[in-house]
Amino acid sequence: MKFSLISLLKEGLTGNRGWPRQWRDPAPKAAYDVVIVGGGGHGLATAYYLAKEHGIRNVAVLEKGWLGGGNTGRNTTVVRSNYLWEESERLYEHAMKLWETLSDDLNYNVMYSPRGVLMLAHSIHDVQVGKRHVHANRLAGIDNEWLSREEVLDFCPILNPATDIRYPIAGGALQRRGGTARHDAVAWGYARGADRFGVDIIQNCEVKGIIRDASGKVIGVETTRGYIGAGKVGVVAAGHTSVVMGMAGVRMPLESYPLQALVSEPIKPIMPCVLMSNAIHAYMSQSDKGELVIGAGTDQYVSYSQTGGLQIAQATIEAICELFPMTRRLRMLRNWGGIVDVTPDRSPIIGKTPVEGLYVNCGWGTGGFKATPGSGHVFAATIAKGEPHPIAAPFTLERFTTGRLIDEAAAAAVAH
Ligand code: FAD
């Protein structure tokens, strides 16, 4: 083998001796200005807004499976912005405003349907918490209204009116602008939009390593389809964020839990809105096909299983049968799970990381679908400018060292 100092310098510390890539290839020219890891709704939305709003079109989205095959295609599509704290209200309301015009913007029908989200109260404590949210939202200019027990039963007549059950209806908070959207369409709409701007979307491409140069700056990613150079890398890999960030040596304050859902056989329209009950750990809406879409709380243990524990599904079905007695004779068509990553304060992390050129968007837990447009929008701005978007600024990783947490119980519309 020919071996000279010049060739060594030219080729880096030579090709294939098992050296870490950064030492082999100290300054490769970036193939892409930005690489997004994760082709779910948030990753695709980020790529779309990078191209559309910031003119950054030399972007690749790398997805280990298929587009929207993660939580984006597994969630129960509830959209709302009735959060408690101002930081969250700003973030989720930003997303809500984008939902209202998203189909026009993407020229693709995401079937956003503001049919209302009603969050039930079953006790004096629930009533107090629910009213507190209503007042906080209205002060922030966000719609939310309190319904008495009679008004709730009138609004949704299939609810169990009995008073001698475990969780009788005591009232509810209704956000009329809340509702649902078609989850797959959101991923496809953003993918088509990004593609029109020239973004490369690469499926079956799993990121296996994050490559840094000698100064520690990110210069690319190692994937199952080879090395891909990048000026900046944005990680948007819900449920698996800790694994991907671990590739750059960054430890994340996250735990991954299964969250599951199921749908019934299709029936004629029976539900006027989305109905949620945090106390009994169940919620239900009706899809446009007529299926009842039912969701559970998270499993009680961490796991990467995309099915979830049987006992949770059973407890959810019992709760649904109690809340809606007419569902007792329905057959269930299918159930599934997704992996959600949860932060200690139940709020997301959006922003820069200690590694130069590496950005992260994660920790949406059980509630990130509704945030998809807003999350992509503020994350794109953060990556493009290298500074947090004002709406994203409170959600940086540093809050776990400064202690300025955003303890958002409304993020857990379902039990954690
Ligand atoms: P994902 O769609 O999971 O995208 C991340 C992508 O990263 C995946 O496609 C994954 O394959 C990819 N990836 C991971 N590792 C790698 C790698 N190494 N290389 C390349 N790609 C990688 N939220 C709501 O607001 N309303 C709801 O009603 C709701 N219901 C839910 C019900 C269930 C059952 C579940 C599971 C979640 C629910 N959520 C809900 C939460 C919501 O689904 C998520 O917060 C949101 O979809 C996250 O979107 P995302 O794009 O970040 O993640």
Ligand code: PYC
């Ligand atoms: O955040 O609204 C929500 C939600 C509903 C089901 C799961 N998450």
